[in-house]
Amino acid sequence: MKTAALIGNPNVGKTSLFNYLTGSNQYVGNWAGVTVEKKEGFLDNKLKIVDLPGIYAMDTFSNEEMVAKKFLIDKEADFIINIVDASNLERNLYLTTQLKEYNIPIILVLNMIDVSESKGIEINYSLLSENLGVSVVPISASKIKGIEDLKKLLLGGIFLSAPTDNDFHFQNEKEAYDFISSVLLKCINKKHSDKKTSTEIIDRIVLNKILAYPLFFLILFLIFKFTFSWVGQPLAGFLSYVIDDGLIPVLNNLLSNSSPWFSSLIINGIVGGVGSVIVFLPVILSLFLGISFLEDSGYMARAAFIMDKAMRKMGLSGKAFIPLIVGFGCSVPAIMSARTLESEKDRKLTALLVPLMSCNARLPVYALFAAAFFPGNETTVVFSLYLLGILLAFTLGILFKSTIFKKDEEPFIIELPEYKAPEFKNLLAHTWDKGKGFLKKAGTLIFSISVAIWFLSSFNFSGMTDINHSILASIGNFISPIFIPLGFSSWQNSVSLLTGLMAKEVILGSMGVIYGGNLRVSLLSNFTQISAYSFLVFVLLYTPCVSVIATMKKEFGNKMAIFSVFYQLSLAWIVSFIVYRLGILLFK
């Protein structure tokens, strides 16, 4: 079986084409750097296609380039499918000239011909093929145009007999670009038109100096509204109703003849723990549907561009924005992605600020508390927490930069892709990917901790006991004095925060087991509005989880890991204290 290497610049539609050719379901994103590992698929079981990471050239040394280069050097490919953006041939063909040096037959796939046509670019395909010595196939992957022709060509294999000897050995970049310009001069006819493309028109508004920031926050607010008011939270409420008023009474009935400890383990331990977290699946799905929409439409790259300017003003490197954005998903990959920053001080500073970006594990906690204590204002409350995290990151960024992390600024370059209408299938696949992760976590980690919490809350060293005399209560009572000034000092809340070090969703799982019954109702008798908000601020700011501590240790050593834990705990305590005291002062 022949093997084809699918290769091209970042964000030219490689993964979309790969999915169409192989029937795969790989994640496709409208921003650079989506594919960072090679993936394999088969076309009609006759041809193996390997999707390689997007790269601009073969002569630099990033991880992505090394994966692609090694694949070609090891002669693993019989031929190359080089996909290029037809609307930006000059830059894309630089890689093509370098690929020619490997003397492997190439099929040049001109993707996004619809975009190039809309820009008034006319391409003479046969002349281009003749000049470059490759087979040329025009397609539009997003509109599924030209894919069948490409499939026929791939399965026919005629191009394999094309001569591969060539004169494509350029001494330097300039020679290569001069050659590309001379080829394009012959093969391209660009109609000069004053007509602006839709991307240019949208960018005039989205990147407008005055409108950019209000629009950015408005878009974020709408996503939160969609999540907490329109779709996610109402569905979570319905799921909660199904569990509390449907599943639990049925289980109670089924287990009516069982031993009390056994029925308590099943209902209070497992269903109470896992159930109190799992009901927030619609909230997670809604938020990530919104974020996927932003990514796929091409807005996310603009968000990075917009925020770069603000971050520089605040004293942060623009490059650090990408790890911070990743931090809204999970702090672990975010801290790891700080590796891309060149200065060590920048890496450390970014790693310390990343946990302030509220990760998705905290979302179920926010959702429950906001619905219980701030009905009608859920969106505003959750939005305020995210903003508080961002604001603190900026403030601490300035503080650290002018004290322990003095450094020079690094340039930040990001490619702004064309705007695209997100593909529905891709949006659903991406959203489900997040939901699957959440369900997996509920079924494993949260299940196991719920069982442990049930055991610790039902027993002491003398045997089965009342929850207030259990091992868990003893642990909770030991640490609860720390939280007295913050307004939520019960042993139940203290121990839930402690278990949250495993993962933030576990806070709800623990509360579900400890408080039992309808958690929303139980919380109302254990918190006031002010102490609930103070609790949420503490959840936002304290050490994210054990994985983050381990990552800090792995990336920066023991000292930095210990420092980060103490700094995060201190910050959480101080800000929660201020919020609680201010709340009492203003609202009581």
Place this chain on the structure above:
Amino acid sequence: MYLEILVTVIIFAAAGFIMYKNIKKKASGKCDCGSCSSHCPNYKKK
């Protein structure tokens, strides 16, 4: 009663095993968010 004990043993064994695996994974700095796309640097070969 025997069935209850058997089910309980299975639940505790499963929970213990899952927790052990999770703690081991977390202590090595691997995240368990399970919800990242291929943007995640965890995918990159070191």
